[in-house]
Amino acid sequence: MGVGVKKKALTFQELLFTLQRFWAERGCVLQQPYDVEVGAGTMSPDTFLRVLGPKPVRIAYAQPSRRPADGRYGENPNRLFRHTQMQVILKPPPVNVQELYLESLQAIGIDLREHDLKFEEDNWEWPVGGAWGVGWQVMLDGLEITQFTYFQQCGGMDLDPIAGEITYGLERIAGFLQDVDSIYDIVWAVEPDTGKKTTYGEMRLAEEEQFSAYGFDYAEVDSLWEHLRLYEAECLRLLERADELLNHPDTSKLVHRRLPILGMYELALKCSHLFNLLDARGAISVTERVGVMARIRTLILRTASTYRNKNAFDWKYDELRARQP
Amino acid sequence: MADFLFEIGLEEVPARMIASAETELRKRVVDLLTRERLGSEAMEARAYSTPRRLAVLVSGVLQRQQDIAEELTGPAVKIAYKDGQPNGTPSPAAIAFAKKAGVAVDALKIVSTPKGDYVAATAVKPGRAAAEVLATELPKELAAIYWAKNMYWRAGKPERFVRPVRWLLALLGDEIVPVGFGGYTAGRVTYGHRVLFGAAPIEVGEPQAYLAALTQAHVMADVELRRHTIRKALDRVCRTAEGTRWREDQALVDKMTHLTEWPSVLLGNFDKEYLSLPEEVLVTVMRDHQNYFAVETGDGKLAPYFLAVLNTEADEAGQAVIRHGNERVLRARFNDAKFFWEFDQRMTLEERLPLLEKVTFQKDLGSYAEKTERVVQLCKIFVDRPGVQKLGLDYNALIDAARLAKTDLTSELVKEFTELQGAIGGLYARAQGFSEASAAAIYDQYRPMSMEDRIPRTAEGQVLALADKADTIAGMFKLGLEPTGSKDPFALRRAANGIVKILAEGMLPITLGEVAQAGVGSGDEALIGKVEVFLAERLEFYLREAKGQAYDVVAAVLAVGADDVRDAVARTEAVSAVRGGEDFREVSAAFKRMKNILVQASEKKIAAAPVLDVAMLKDGAELALAEKAADLKPKVAELRARQEYRGALEAIATLRPQVDAFFDAVMVMDPDEVVRANRLALLARTLGDFSGIADFAEIVVAG
Known part of the structure; x- marks a missing residue:
């Protein structure tokens, strides 16, 4: 065979560098991965909260994304408990956003003239986050390499301006570029002086094995429920406190500014991850499922609307201050 | 232009x-x-x-x-001219009107109306x-x-x-x-x-x-040209794999037509080893997940190839790259499926039964274990019907199928390919040594999925599908979750359509009433009635939409009974077949007239005699009708009993001369109270004797 083998295919880390450089050169701020467990790059506050409100944003980051139910003990060559998404948020989306995206493919070594490219309808939805958008899955020679979404709603609120989101599946793209059949065979890095290769398997297989075992076999259901309850209670407590403070005329600017919205959001994310763990463990019946999802949805939607209320105040405050001589 | x-x-x-x-x-x-x-x-x-x-x-x-000429009417002549005369000096009112109409003052005309003379103008509205x-x-x-x-x-x-x-x-x-x-x-x-x-x-x-x-610029903007190009290319490229043909798939051709601007087709292949996976899984992966056409050999078996429609044009080297990529993706997908298939074999369907206790069917209707229990009971009730017993179905195979029907919901393969629920269970049952009858019944349990879909192939499968759907409908109705308007979140209409289609096209002599009764259980007559009405509505839908029968024929047939589905279908077809005949049309019209007379009489509290007294019939025409009807009655009844509805209807149509003569010669509402009551009794008897197949009064007679 060897037809598709690219001699100079990018390593996993070069792929990441190249995309980061590409988007940095087009005005994106590069952020580091968010350090709380999330199921997708969208759930990072750098997307979820920044798309709210009128302030323009261009940001890009790689986000390790945990989905306990997708774990396969490292036995399946195409499924991971944790994969890496490269997330680009452009608010508002430039007119040539699709062309920019196609240029990014050229940048990572995909010569579009040699491939079959299709934009197929795929609308994204995260009901628990009150978020949805329309867009496509980008198919390259039959492989879904990117999810492209125009966000319409987030946190249950209409967005204006909307944001464009480009989510690259880094493992898939690296596997495609390097023409390997198993994710674990992807070359992660090459030592320039010795030529020694480090593979994805060397870096991550143990993690897949152990976290699959933890999620499916070891996790203690009762304590996971208890953690969920505690995080939820803490989040609700903060939400209530924030309501009081935001509605109180005597709240000082400083207290206002320090309202821990990001803390609330993080607690809600913790709940979401615990839900996923319990789900993978097979501990949530269909009946419970709807109820627990509604509880987490409440946390996230209330956090989003508190964020908006607080920021509406901040933006107004900034505006007023800007007018002072 | x-x-x-x-x-x-x-x-x-x-x-x-x-x-x-x-x-x-x-x-x-x-x-x-x-x-x-x-x-x-x-x-x-x-x-x-x-x-x-x-x-x-x-x-x-x-x-x-085109410019449009518009006639505008202005002020009255006496206001338009200073001296009130048509040839007088124009007043400011006339000048203003002329200006508004866009004409010169001396181009104003006079028009006479019943209210008097007015100034008018022909305004030309220039075309845009x-x-x-x-x-x-x-x-x-x-x-x-x-x-x-x-x-x-x-x-x-x-x-x-x-x-x-x-x-x-x-x-x-x-x-x-x-x-x-x-x-x-x-x-x-x-x-x-x-x-x-x-x-x-x-x-x-x-x-x-x-x-x-x-x-x-490499864009084929004509949709039909693109569709044609794709079909031709599929044929041509498929020929390169000898002894094969692509599996016709109109929906996929359509989709690919609308996904491409400049289509071409590429043949790829996959390792024969994957052919050991069920064809259903392979086809679902290729068709639904990858938009590939499946390829089969002359005997209809899947061949290890696929056809991909590309939105580009590549030379041989380029094709090789694209083929390689597509084959790589398919291999990964098939590997996944194989992984799930093998993983699932670690546990038999029997061993999965306890897992159903943890899978909720609906929060107030309990788990799938509980649903399974109910469906098994329903299957037993249906099998006990005398007519069903005669079919000689395999009781044990049916009960096995009903017990294990939902266990595939706990399998990895169904979690991955939810659209294959039922089919996977059937395949696992076969692989685990259950009888073909059980496997086929499990496989077909969700059928028919639509009006076009086939019904379960075997009697066991039909009973199981019927029981499953009846349980779902009755359960949701009990909770007050019946469909309203366009809202049908539990797809109960589809389930009921399935019941009707199974009873219409299958072999089970079970009525809609029995389905409702069994599903709801005894006791709640009101609820049973509600479910019956719901099922009858779906029968009406089936006759009209799936069978293409006219609205009035369906109404006429269902007016006299909607319980026995196959009988209703036969009656509808018979009425449709004869309704074009002149005699039948006339007799229908006459029956409608009889019904109207009886309704009006009853509204006026004029009673018909309880029994027709033939001796009292004086007029030749009424006697002739009574005799002919009496003569025809046993013949029609016998044909009806044999379900030879068309023959029965044709026999009824032979009443025409007597009916025509009756209405020409006889006045039903005779002043003599006794004569009148007796004539009404004649009408009631005639209608009663011949309306068992359909209520002819519902038939719309054109003109």
């Missing part, structure tokens, strides 16, 4: 929405031109579309609307230029196009559309029409294939040059 070309350039439109939008755009443009008096007799419109554009090309468009009309009106039409899902993209949300607009092109002859929409004003520029042509703008000189310009 000129040609008009309009194209709206979009980011990729979802394939499923393109065809209807293309048709709608053409209709809107043609209707607009017609409404605005811009269409000539020779006007003709063609529509084009690709994922990135919708276009319409209209020939025979007028450059300008087509370009001007289109530029003003077309944007409104664009905004009104229906999309199943649309979006905002510009700040301030000025408009919603399926995807962001990227360009507009509008030409009337060789002139640009400045149509504005989505932040763009139309020009004469279009764009070609993203990859094969690139981003360079293409100038279109005049409308007729459009298609050729796009072809040059």
Whole structure:
């Protein structure tokens, strides 16, 4: 065979560098991965909260994304408990956003003239986050390499301006570029002086094995429920406190500014991850499922609307201050 | 006259929405031109579309609307002229009117009306230029196009559309029409294939040059041409794999037509080892997940090939790269499926039974274990029906199937391919040594999924599918969750359609009443009645939609009974077959008349005699009708009993001469109370004896 083998295919880390450089050169701020467990790059506050409100944003980051139910003990060559998404948020989306995206493919070594490219309808939805958008899955020679979404709603609120989101599946793209059949065979890095290769398997297989075992076999259901309850209670407590403070005329600017919205959001994310763990463990019946999802949805939607209320105040405050001589 | 070309350039439109939008755009443009008096007799419109554009090309468009002469009436003559005389000096009122009408004062006329003489003028409303009309009106039409899902993209949300607009092109002859929409004003520029042509703008000189310009730019804008190209290419490329043919799939051809601007086809293959996986899984992966056509050998077995429709054109080396990529993806997908298949074999269906206790069917209806329990009981009730026992179905196989039917919901393969629920269970049952009857019943339990789908193949499968659906419907009705209007979240109409279709086309002698009774259980008569009515509505739907029967025939047939589905189908077909005959039509009309007379009499509290007294019949015509009817009654009854409805109806139609003569000669509402009551009894008896197949009064007789 060897037809598709690219001699100079990018390593996993070069792929990441190249995309980061590409988007940095087009005005994106590069952020580091968010350090709380999330199921997708969208759930990072750098997307979820920044798309709210009128302030323009261009940001890009790689986000390790945990989905306990997708774990396969490292036995399946195409499924991971944790994969890496490269997330680009452009608010508002430039007119040539699709062309920019196609240029990014050229940048990572995909010569579009040699491939079959299709934009197929795929609308994204995260009901628990009150978020949805329309867009496509980008198919390259039959492989879904990117999810492209125009966000319409987030946190249950209409967005204006909307944001464009480009989510690259880094493992898939690296596997495609390097023409390997198993994710674990992807070359992660090459030592320039010795030529020694480090593979994805060397870096991550143990993690897949152990976290699959933890999620499916070891996790203690009762304590996971208890953690969920505690995080939820803490989040609700903060939400209530924030309501009081935001509605109180005597709240000082400083207290206002320090309202821990990001803390609330993080607690809600913790709940979401615990839900996923319990789900993978097979501990949530269909009946419970709807109820627990509604509880987490409440946390996230209330956090989003508190964020908006607080920021509406901040933006107004900034505006007023800007007018002072 | 000129040609008009309009194209709206979009980011990729979802394939499923393109065809209807293309048709709608053409209709809107043609209707607009017609409404605005811009269409000539020779006007003709063609529509084009690709994922990135919708276009319409209209020939025979007028450059300008005709001027319209309009008669305006002004002030009365006595006000219009200073001396009140038609030839007098015009007053300010007349001058103002002439100005408003756009004519000279001396061009004013006098018209006489019943209210007196008035000043009038013929005003000429000049026609507007087509370009001007289109530029003003077309944007409104664009905004009104229906999309199943649309979006905002510009700040301030000025408009919603399926995807962001990227360009507009509008030409009337060789002139640009400045149509504005989505932040763009139309020009004469279009764009070609993203990859094969690139981003360079293409100038279109005049409308007729459009298609050729796009072809040059590797865009086939004509949908039918693309469809034809794809079909031909599938045939041609498939021939390179000897002894094979591609599996016909109209829906997939359609989808690929709307996913490509410049289609070509590529043959790929996969390792024969995967053929050990069930064909259903392989086809689902290829078709639903990858948009590939399956390839089969002469005997209909799956061959280790697939056909992919590309949105590009590649030489042999390029094809090799693309083929390699597609094969790699398919291999990964098949590996996944194989992994799940093998993983699932670690546990038998029997061993999965306890797991169903943890899978909720519906929160108030309990787990799938509980549903399974109920479905097993329902199967037993149905099998106990005397007519069903005669079918000689395999009782143990049926009960095994019912017990294990839902266990595949706990398998990895069904979690991955939910659309294969039931089928997977059937395949696992077969692999685990259950009888073919059990396996087939499990396999078919969700069928029919639609009006077009087939029903379960075996009697066991039909009983199981019936029991499953009856349990779901009755359970949801108990909770008050029946469908309302367009809302049917639990797809109960589909389940009920399935019941009707199984009973109509299968072999089970079970009535809708029995289904409702068994599903609800004894006790709640009101609820049983509600479910029966719901099922009868679906029978009506089935007869009209699936069987294509006329509204009035269905109403006539169901008016006398909707319980026995197969009988209702037979009666409907018989009535449809004879309704065209003149005798039948006349007899139907006469029956309707009889019914009306009886209804009116009963409204006036005029009672018919309880029993017809033949001795009292004086008139020859009434006696003839009574005798003929009495003569016919046993014959019709016998034909009915044999379900030879057409023969029975033809026999009833032979009543025509006597019926005609009766209404010509006899006055039913005779002044003599006794005669009248006896004649009403004759009508009631005749109607009663011959209305068992259908209520003929429901038949609409044309003219």
